[in-house]
Amino acid sequence: MISDNLSRIYKELPSGVALVAVSKFHPVERLMEAYSAGQRLFGENRPQEFAAKVPLMPSDVVWHFIGHLQTNKLRLVLPYASMVQSVDSLHLLDAIDRWCRDNGKVMDILLEFHLGAEESKHGLDEQQIRQALSATREGIRFRGLMGMATNTDDEAVVEQDFARIHSLFLTLQREFPHHHAFDQLSIGMSGDWKIALRHGATMVRIGSDIFGNREY
């Protein structure tokens, strides 16, 4: 049961750590089960699916976009998202900034750090992250970092990944104190969120532990 899964997670989540219920690939009826159990923050990773679900859910749902976003899909996402967690290129950052200035909005964003060992994973390296943070942009509020650990059963590798992004996060807070709202570290998914809690997570993004397996 979705509500049982959620209450189990709520019990173990320290106060101050937000739970993003990752509902991609699941129908709105299942999201509503989570909503009825009290969940308000949801994450989706595909623009089309995201835009289709938003109008079907109650208006007090808070939506985070957590997937790769192409600049020709911004209009499907930016009007409804309160945060884009997956800014994985400077080109995308520029495009979000421009869209937001044109539409009188300021978007909360996380810079996605390429953390895991996989080449296939999206994300910025440390130098690109510093480059992003060195300018202020009217349409952007920098809120922190997002990262995905290496996909492995070896907990030591996952620990190392999370320790690395946590340390970068703290360093950036010291280097860029003018980004006052840079206070979110989004790490941890179904397989590794308990490890992420030991490494400074302020947000965990959990899908299958809440909704069960996805059918791709």
Ligand SMILES: *Cc1c(COP(=O)(O)O)cnc(C)c1O
């Ligand atoms: C799918 C997804 C998650 C959740 O994954 P689970 O293993 O199902 O918890 C978290 N973050 C991102 C970016 C995702 O795409």
